[in-house]
Amino acid sequence: MLLILTLKMVKFALIENRTMKKKPLILVTNDDGITAPGIRTLIAVMAEIGDVVVVAPDSPQSGMGHAITVNNTLYLNKVSKENATITEYNCSGTPVDCVKLAVHEILKQKPDLCVSGINHGSNSSINVIYSGTMSAAVEAGIEGIPAIGFSLADFNWNADFEATKPFVKKIAEQVLANKLPDGTVLNVNFPKLKQEEIKGIKICRQAKALWMEKFDKRKTPYGKDYFWLSGEFVNQDKGEDTDEFALANGYISVVPVQFDMTAHHAIQQLNTWDF
Amino acid sequence: MLLILTLKMVKFALIENRTMKKKPLILVTNDDGITAPGIRTLIAVMAEIGDVVVVAPDSPQSGMGHAITVNNTLYLNKVSKENATITEYNCSGTPVDCVKLAVHEILKQKPDLCVSGINHGSNSSINVIYSGTMSAAVEAGIEGIPAIGFSLADFNWNADFEATKPFVKKIAEQVLANKLPDGTVLNVNFPKLKQEEIKGIKICRQAKALWMEKFDKRKTPYGKDYFWLSGEFVNQDKGEDTDEFALANGYISVVPVQFDMTAHHAIQQLNTWDF
Numbered sequence: 001m002l003l004i005l006t007l008k009m010v011k012f013a014l015i016e017n018r019t020m021k022k023k024p025l026i027l028v029t030n031d032d033g034i035t036a037p038g039i040r041t042l043i044a045v046m047a048e049i050g051d052v053v054v055v056a057p058d059s060p061q062s063g064m065g066h067a068i069t070v071n072n073t074l075y076l077n078k079v080s081k082e083n084a085t086i087t088e089y090n091c092s093g094t095p096v097d098c099v100k101l102a103v104h105e106i107l108k109q110k111p112d113l114c115v116s117g118i119n120h121g122s123n124s125s126i127n128v129i130y131s132g133t134m135s136a137a138v139e140a141g142i143e144g145i146p147a148i149g150f151s152l153a154d155f156n157w158n159a160d161f162e163a164t165k166p167f168v169k170k171i172a173e174q175v176l177a178n179k180l181p182d183g184t185v186l187n188v189n190f191p192k193l194k195q196e197e198i199k200g201i202k203i204c205r206q207a208k209a210l211w212m213e214k215f216d217k218r219k220t221p222y223g224k225d226y227f228w229l230s231g232e233f234v235n236q237d238k239g240e241d242t243d244e245f246a247l248a249n250g251y252i253s254v255v256p257v258q259f260d261m262t263a264h265h266a267i268q269q270l271n272t273w274d275f
Numbered sequence: 276m277l278l279i280l281t282l283k284m285v286k287f288a289l290i291e292n293r294t295m296k297k298k299p300l301i302l303v304t305n306d307d308g309i310t311a312p313g314i315r316t317l318i319a320v321m322a323e324i325g326d327v328v329v330v331a332p333d334s335p336q337s338g339m340g341h342a343i344t345v346n347n348t349l350y351l352n353k354v355s356k357e358n359a360t361i362t363e364y365n366c367s368g369t370p371v372d373c374v375k376l377a378v379h380e381i382l383k384q385k386p387d388l389c390v391s392g393i394n395h396g397s398n399s400s401i402n403v404i405y406s407g408t409m410s411a412a413v414e415a416g417i418e419g420i421p422a423i424g425f426s427l428a429d430f431n432w433n434a435d436f437e438a439t440k441p442f443v444k445k446i447a448e449q450v451l452a453n454k455l456p457d458g459t460v461l462n463v464n465f466p467k468l469k470q471e472e473i474k475g476i477k478i479c480r481q482a483k484a485l486w487m488e489k490f491d492k493r494k495t496p497y498g499k500d501y502f503w504l505s506g507e508f509v510n511q512d513k514g515e516d517t518d519e520f521a522l523a524n525g526y527i528s529v530v531p532v533q534f535d536m537t538a539h540h541a542i543q544q545l546n547t548w549d550f
Contacts, residue, residue: 063342063346065340065341065343065371065410066342067339067341069504071338074490075499075501101490126417130343135341170550174548174549178548183483203546204542205537206537208458210418213378213379215349215380225350227349255537256537256542256545258536258541259404259536261404261533261536262532263458263533265456266456266459270456275475
């Protein structure tokens with residue numbers, strides 16, 4: 001009896017030891033491109049908690065949403081040196097293409113975590129749907145990989161990501177430790193504040209908002225009209241449980257995002273229609 | 276007293292008459308491009324129930340998801356003749372760009388309905404998230420326009436859209452008559468069947484499914500590796516209330532789709548985490 005117990009304890013200790021020693025495999029991507037300062041911050045933080053592989057676009061892919069490359073070729077280039085501790089690839093495709101290629105061509109296994117960002121600019125509220133950063137995280141989620149998209153409310157290429165670091169680490173560690181609820185990924189947005197000014201982390205819902213478009217109409221040197229998309233962000237939602245409210249009040253917003261887009265609450269009503 | 280009542284009745288009859296006479300303004304778009312047979316079918320059906328304006332991509336935009344053009348120019352060309360009953364524009368951008376340009380540059384008012392499609396190929400289940408057809412409808416929904424995406428489970432350019440016609444009309448009329456529940460648009464998919472084989476319309480939820488990617492690795496004439504995205508659709512959801520089940524059993528699937536991507540059910544669980 002004592003012997004069995006001892007053997008069990010040794011076995012448990014061995015398993016425990018191996019589990020503790022094995023670092024999580026972390027896939028890092030973004031939509032601003034592999035050279036963006038935001039992804040460099042994310043890579044540095046992830047290297048503290050796991051084995052990191054980077055597969056990110058070779059050029060900016062902002063606003064690409066959940067686009068995939070179906071009618072064109074995809075290129076993948078290993079850009080890290082042979083003896084580098086972190087393996088990096090750039091890809092000619094969209095952020096979603098990067099995740100698909102990473103999982104099925106490079107890693108050939110599911111990573112323990114996929115992180116995307118840190119985006120130069122907020123992806124709160126309705127921006128989640130246009131965002132390449134968040135679509136990469138959502139794609140990982142569809143493939144059953146715990147995933148987080150990180151964004152900082154500062155579009156500047158030289159944005160200061162320093163304040164985000166301890167929170168990025170904390171949130172990634174919590175996702176690794178707790179796993180995410182089935183069918184969800186996280187949309188994390190940071191206010192543009194110094195570390196000591198950040199009040200904490202708030203779990204939120206997506207605020208109801210939209211972009212009021214204003215197209216800038218111009219003429220080419222040859223006299224042909226063309227347009228630039230611009231516009232104004234309009235928040236129609238004053239709820240104190242929203243991501244917009246959290247960010248405006250000095251908090252980091254964390255929204256659980258799902259990819260079941262069914263409006264379940266509308267099914268009953270539609271069943272009363274005359275089809 | 277009698278006179279006042281009679282005057283009121285006359286006034287009411289006049290308003291009623293005008294309301295009945297005013298045809299709804301319908302915006303038509305798609306992701307297969309303005310020359311696709313699918314959009315031609317949709318235009319023909321919409322012309323029976325309203326005043327139609329077409330703004331559709333000048334080239335195929337399949338798999339563009341909710342991509343928008345933020346770092347590039349947009350071109351818009353009127354392609355219908357001056358005396359045509361239906362005004363048509365092609366656009367160099369994505370399906371979502373088409374909707375934005377249509378509403379803010381061409382119509383300068385909200386249309387009564389936006390229809391997208393008819394897509395050559397199914398957009399059921401998880402395809403809703405990759406689909407340019409559905410993203411155009413979702414964009415209209417974000418802008419407060421009742422919207423429907425239509426797709427036929429036949430990728431062929433010469434797919435036969437004839438059987439879809441009476442159902443497309445019926446569904447569009449129902450949306451115009453009943454309005455859609457707030458924050459939702461419809462994802463309508465047709466099985467590849469003859470009209471007499473279609474069993475009816477089913478209100479469904481999005482089936483849980485994913486694409487198992489298989490990249491086709493090839494070499495350019497210059498010896499460089501490149502990839503083509505391919506893959507196999509895997510339905511992990513046998514629910515009889517899903518769109519996949521409806522389509523497999525001869526029904527047209529109608530899924531109400533929302534663009535609040537918050538996983539509301541996950542908020543409570545995340546609040547127990549150690550942040």
